[in-house]
Structures are given as C-alpha cells and as structure tokens.
Amino acid sequence: MADLETLYKQASQAFDTGQFPQAEQACRQVTKEAPQFAPAWRLLGLCLQRQNRLSEALTCHQKAVEYAPKSAEAHNDLGINYAQLGQLAMAGQHFSQAVKESPDHVNAWMNLGSAFLQQNEPVKAESAFRHTICLSPESAEGHFRLGSMLQQQQRIVEAVVSLQHAIKYRPNLLEAHRSLGKIFEAVGQIPKAIEAWEKISQLDPQDLNNWIDLGNAMRRQEKQDKAEHCYKSALQVNPQFAPAAANLANIRAEQGNFEEARNLYLTAHRSQGNPRLRVIADKVLPVIYDSEDQILPTRKAFTERLDKLVADRVMLDPTQEIFPTHFYLAYHGMNDRELHEKCAKVALPPEARKWQPPKNFRKKGPGEKIRLGFFSRHLKNHTIGQLNVRLIEEIDRKQFEVIVISVTEGHGAPDITTQRIAKYADQYIQVPADLLTAIKKVAECQLDILYLPDIGMDALTYTAAFNRMAPIQACCWGHPVTTGLKTVDAFVSSVHLDPPGAGTEDQYTERIIRLPRLGVVYEKPQLEEPIQSRSALGVPEEGNLYVCPQTLFKFHPEMDDIFAGVLRGDPNGHLALIKGKYDTWESRLEARWAKKLPDVRDRIHWVKQLPRIHFLHLLHHADVMLDPLHFGGGNTSYEGFAFGTPIVTLPNHLLRGRLTYSMYQQMDWEELIVDSNQEYIDKAVRLGTDPAYRKHCSDEINKRSPVLYNDTAIVRDWEKALLEMYQERMSS
Numbered sequence: 001m002a003d004l005e006t007l008y009k010q011a012s013q014a015f016d017t018g019q020f021p022q023a024e025q026a027c028r029q030v031t032k033e034a035p036q037f038a039p040a041w042r043l044l045g046l047c048l049q050r051q052n053r054l055s056e057a058l059t060c061h062q063k064a065v066e067y068a069p070k071s072a073e074a075h076n077d078l079g080i081n082y083a084q085l086g087q088l089a090m091a092g093q094h095f096s097q098a099v100k101e102s103p104d105h106v107n108a109w110m111n112l113g114s115a116f117l118q119q120n121e122p123v124k125a126e127s128a129f130r131h132t133i134c135l136s137p138e139s140a141e142g143h144f145r146l147g148s149m150l151q152q153q154q155r156i157v158e159a160v161v162s163l164q165h166a167i168k169y170r171p172n173l174l175e176a177h178r179s180l181g182k183i184f185e186a187v188g189q190i191p192k193a194i195e196a197w198e199k200i201s202q203l204d205p206q207d208l209n210n211w212i213d214l215g216n217a218m219r220r221q222e223k224q225d226k227a228e229h230c231y232k233s234a235l236q237v238n239p240q241f242a243p244a245a246a247n248l249a250n251i252r253a254e255q256g257n258f259e260e261a262r263n264l265y266l267t268a269h270r271s272q273g274n275p276r277l278r279v280i281a282d283k284v285l286p287v288i289y290d291s292e293d294q295i296l297p298t299r300k301a302f303t304e305r306l307d308k309l310v311a312d313r314v315m316l317d318p319t320q321e322i323f324p325t326h327f328y329l330a331y332h333g334m335n336d337r338e339l340h341e342k343c344a345k346v347a348l349p350p351e352a353r354k355w356q357p358p359k360n361f362r363k364k365g366p367g368e369k370i371r372l373g374f375f376s377r378h379l380k381n382h383t384i385g386q387l388n389v390r391l392i393e394e395i396d397r398k399q400f401e402v403i404v405i406s407v408t409e410g411h412g413a414p415d416i417t418t419q420r421i422a423k424y425a426d427q428y429i430q431v432p433a434d435l436l437t438a439i440k441k442v443a444e445c446q447l448d449i450l451y452l453p454d455i456g457m458d459a460l461t462y463t464a465a466f467n468r469m470a471p472i473q474a475c476c477w478g479h480p481v482t483t484g485l486k487t488v489d490a491f492v493s494s495v496h497l498d499p500p501g502a503g504t505e506d507q508y509t510e511r512i513i514r515l516p517r518l519g520v521v522y523e524k525p526q527l528e529e530p531i532q533s534r535s536a537l538g539v540p541e542e543g544n545l546y547v548c549p550q551t552l553f554k555f556h557p558e559m560d561d562i563f564a565g566v567l568r569g570d571p572n573g574h575l576a577l578i579k580g581k582y583d584t585w586e587s588r589l590e591a592r593w594a595k596k597l598p599d600v601r602d603r604i605h606w607v608k609q610l611p612r613i614h615f616l617h618l619l620h621h622a623d624v625m626l627d628p629l630h631f632g633g634g635n636t637s638y639e640g641f642a643f644g645t646p647i648v649t650l651p652n653h654l655l656r657g658r659l660t661y662s663m664y665q666q667m668d669w670e671e672l673i674v675d676s677n678q679e680y681i682d683k684a685v686r687l688g689t690d691p692a693y694r695k696h697c698s699d700e701i702n703k704r705s706p707v708l709y710n711d712t713a714i715v716r717d718w719e720k721a722l723l724e725m726y727q728e729r730m731s732s
Helices: 002-016 020-033 038-050 054-067 072-084 088-101 106-118 122-135 140-152 156-169 174-186 190-203 208-220 224-237 242-255 258-272 275-283 292-311 327-332 337-344 383-394 416-424 435-444 459-464 559-569 583-596 612-621 635-641 659-667 677-689 691-708 713-731
Strands: 370-376 400-408 427-432 449-452 472-476 490-494 511-515 544-548 573-578 604-607 624-626
Touching (some): 002 020, 020 038, 038 054, 122 140, 140 174, 174 208, 208 224, 242 258, 242 275, 258 275, 370 383, 370 459, 400 416, 427 435, 449 713, 472 713, 490 713, 544 559, 559 624, 612 635, 624 635, 624 677, 635 659, 635 691
Parallel strands (some): 370 400, 449 472, 490 511, 544 573, 573 604
16 A cells, blocks of 8 residues: 555656646556545546546546545536536536535635536526635635626626735736726726736736737727837737737828838738738728829729739628728829729628628508618717717607617717717617627617718728618718718718719719708807917917818828918918827828928928817917818818808819818808919918908808808708608609
C-alpha cells in the first residue's frame, strides 16, 4: 500500500505541474492495483478532463462517486463533467448531492447556481449564488456569477454592485471588468465603460477584443486619437486582426486619408474573407479633393470598382449586413443616378435574403386611418430633426396615424427635439442599432406608408431601405440625392427644387413628387441674449464679415475661386469658416488654398464648432453668407434668413444646389440669385462693401422671409401627395 501511496503522490505532483499524461499513467497503475481507491479515480477523471477526453473522464468520476458516495468533492467533479457534456439535469443532481453532503461547499453551491441558470431556473440560480456569497463573502467568482445573471435579467444596479464586489475581491478578474464595461456601454455611461476596459488593457494588453471595445467607446466620445491608439495596439499584437484593421480604416476614411483607408479595408478583407470588407474598400471615397481635376478620375475608378464587384458576383444580404453609404458622391456636383444604381446591384435579390417581407400588407378598412411611419436615426437635435419635428406635429390625425421609429444607441436622456417628436407621435418606438431588429420592427408596424427623411446619411437606414417594409416607401431631400433603390417609390421634392421639363427625372430612380413649396414647417430661430461679440466667436471685430458656415466637404474646388475673388475684391473682408470634425480636412483645404489663394489666406478664419445659440450669433453678425456651389445650404439658409442675412447663391441643375434658390423663389425675390461665378463674386463684394445696398437686401429679406417659417399649409399639400400615391397603389 505504501508503494501505491507514493505512486498516487507522484500522480498528484504531475497533475499540479501540468504533466497530465504522466499523471494519467500513474493513476491508471493505482486504480489497477486498488480499483476501489476513489481519490485515484477522481484524479484520473480530472487528468482526462484537462486533455478534453470528457467521455472517458465521466466513467472515472462515476467510479469515484461509486466508491465514495458521501464525497462532496466527487459529486462536484462529476457534476462539472456532466455540465461540460451538456447534460445539465444530471449535473444539477450531483451538485445538489454535493451540497447535501457538505452544506458549506462553496464551489458546489456556485456550480449548482450555474446549472440552474443554464436550465432557465433563475430564481433557484440566484438563491444558490447568494448562498455561495453567504458562505464566502469574499468569493470573487460568486459575486461575478451573480452579477452576470443579474446583468442578463437587466437588473442593472444590482448587477453593477455584484460585479464591483467581484473586482474588489479579485482586482484582476478580467471578465468582471468586461461585463461592467458592457453594462455601462448599454446604458450610455461611456466614460465608465472606458474606465472598465482601460483596466483590462492594463491587466492583459494581449486581449484583442478589448482593444476593439475600448477603441469603439473612444470613438463614441469623439476621442479619435485614443481610438486610433487602441486599434493600433491590437494590430501590434496581431497585424492581421481584421476588426482592428477595419476600425482603423473607418477613422482613416473619415479623416479623408482615402488610399490608406482602402488598403486597411483590403488587409482586413484578406485576413477575414468577409465580402462586406471588400465592398467597403471599393466604395470608400475622398472627403476633401486636392483639385477639381481629381474628381473625374475618382469617379471613373469608383465606377470600375463597382463594375468589378458586380462581375465578381460579390453580393451582400441587406437583411444581415449593413451596407456602406456612398455619402461623398453627392459633393462632386454631378448626376449620381447611374452610380447609385450600380451600388444597389451589390445586394442579393429579394428572394435570396434571409428575411422576407410580408406576403400581404395590411389592407386599411373603412374608417381606419392611414398608418404613416417615419424611420431615421436623426430625429433628434440634428438637422433632420429640425426639418421634421413640426411636420410630425402638424400631420392631420383625422387621416393619419403617425408612428416614429427611431434608431438609438445607449440610454442617455432624450434631447428636446426627441422629446417633442415622442410627445406628438401616436407611437414612438426606439429600436437598437441592429439591422435585422430594425427591419422587423418597421415591418411589424404594418405601415401603409414609410417615410425615410434622410436615406444615404446613415448606413443602417440606407441598408434597411433595400427591403420592402411597407407597400409605399418614400424619401425626401434630407440627403438630397436619389437612393438608386427599386424599393423606394417616391422622392418628395418641389417645383423649384426639381422643375418639370428640366430633365430632372433623369436624376432619380424614384417618382418625383413636386410640392408647390419646400415641404418643411420650419420654426423661425430666435437669438438668445446676450449676443456674443465677433471676437468672442473667433472672428475679427473690424472689417466686412463673409461667412460660409457649412461642413467642409461641401467646399467643391470650384468654390476656391469664389473665396479668392471675394477677398481680393474686398481688401477689408474676412471669411469665417467652421472647423471640421478632423484637422486633416482643414489641412487638405489649406494645402489647396496655398496654391490657389495664397495672397488672401491670412483673412480666412477658422471658427471652432459652436453650440447652436452661438452659431446663430455668428450668422447674425455676418454681413454676407456665401452659399456653396453645387451643394448649398438648407438648414443654415433657413437660419440665416431669420436674421435678414443676405445669402448669395448660384443654383445648378441638381436639387442639392437649389435649396437656397428655392427659398428665394418662395419669398418671390431673386436679387441675390446669380448666373455665373463672376456675378457671384461681384454681388458678394457689393453686399460686403456697400452698407446701403446690404441694408436694402436685408430689409427685403426681413419683409419677405416670414413665408419660409411655420408654413403649416404645406403639410396639407404633403398629405395630399401621399394620399394620392396611396390611393393609386391600392387601386392597382
């Protein structure tokens, strides 16, 4: 027996040092010589488990229980083995027997709780976990398992407390930090999520997925440099890690580093093989162009890449994969219909998609209202929210039931615009930023008409629109270009945005609905006192102030000639521009201007991004607003006209270059509508340098602009157009 004890001791030592085959061999010798020696059977079972030979291990643990039926350890080990094999009921039986034999067995209680949880018995699971903690108040694993269960049950406050206790008793428990981060992210407490994930990055810098979680959280906080550091840290661990390469590519694409972004997307595609990454790589576009000569070759290369995608039969399912938008195409100043149609060819045909639309849409009964849905991510304090909040409020509830489906992330407090929209909608539904969930939720609303106010601005809603979620799906000029989608039936425009007989039909795949005026019930903004001084806003107190308060990718290279001409024509003039999201945008513009207008560069002033009340102060101070060529202002023109600020505009043949023009048409005043670049420059300089002429124009705008605001009558025209389309569809 002494020799067997020595052999068993050697087996235990081999097991403790990870030498599982040697430990197994010694255990087998012991069980051969002493077949009823339960500890050897138990240790043999553990050796086999470590080698993932679970079925063999089970026989050994059964032997251990057979020869030591009162051993809590043997029952606990057998329960673990059963759980590993997926036999949860048997696992639970043996964990229960273990705690019966040894009521103070902490691990057995903890394992019993996990078994109950896996068998969908949360009440019993919670009881077992809490008993674990009563027995061992400093059990980090017990607190962690309880916290994880509470997290699943959305008992957030209790879950946080339990996970924090787990970390208190074991500060290096990575999964507890990870779970805390996920909870804080889900409830919109991103700084706390970052704190949790930063701790993991310190404890385990090799954790690739944590670097991605941390980087994505940094991006949500607009901390792009720190996000970039996270993705690069992951790539240092594994240069082929596709999520890190793709996320770093997203940053490079937004910064306008087009070639580097594309190469990173292709690296991720080669590593992961996901066709979506190739689609993104082939659709990425520059943000700021170095010159006008760069635009046509860019479009040619873009077209060739699209054609190659189609030829290679690279296709994505728009119920499963979010498609990239081609947002920056719109700023080239050209008809994009053909390219948008090519982009749509990357989608699987409807019959091949995993989600299928209803075979039969709802038929409205006599006396029932038309069910009208708005679907967007931007129905909040955003341009789209400002353009649509009053429309939603004013729709005739005798004819329409209005349902707003808002894509949201996190659980932050709703802003004022969101609160108004939620109040006036008949139903206000929040959906997570999950494609299939959003599609299903829209379809479940059984809408008669789905209104998409900003297709092309957001990838999720753009992708969802590939699917038939309602019998009629219509969009408008929130993003003022065609969708290229067969599933979007109508584009709501106006007679001045898309005049009949001017060839505008060639720009759209949708049927154009031409309202008599812009289909917006815009609330006239008011200046809030005290008004900031020019210097406080970042522009000189003296001199004539020209303002072009647009996002920087609206500055087509042709606009450089306007800036140069105005500043050269007015030596006392200063031009104010709003800083962009990324410094690289300004750097590219600065490099362009160093070649085209170096003599006036010192009179161009970058203004930091301002809260809206101060942004309105800047427009109030402006002597002249300059409407960008090819893609003009919309929301900003409404804001500028509210203060009588003269806006010079040169319309083109595209809707996106005709919004300010259309507002002037609605005011029945055309004095600041010009026909050429030179006339634009001359008109702007006259406004800037001739106070009497500027006052005349400002007075005219103040007198005429009230027609632009609170135009509730346009809602009736908007309703009539949708009703006619609905009746036409139902009759066919």
